[in-house]
Amino acid sequence: MSSKGHGPQPAAQKEKICKLKKDGKLEEIAKLSMRPIVYCSKCRLEADNPSVLCNPRALKQK
Numbered sequence: 001m002s003s004k005g006h007g008p009q010p011a012a013q014k015e016k017i018c019k020l021k022k023d024g025k026l027e028e029i030a031k032l033s034m035r036p037i038v039y040c041s042k043c044r045l046e047a048d049n050p051s052v053l054c055n056p057r058a059l060k061q062k
Helices: 017-022 026-032
Strands: 038-040 056-058
Touching: 017 026
Parallel strands: none
Antiparallel strands: 038 056
């Protein structure tokens, strides 16, 4: 049986968002921060998933 969309993320998405910023991969960053719930206390980028950040911290509720 196939579990589409429920397995580990592809290797390209496991890269930390801080590294993506350094590499200028803005499209990838935009995909990872469509509905941000956390931010990186190091670089201040926001993301949907804490696993793509170096130092994730919860965003304050608006």
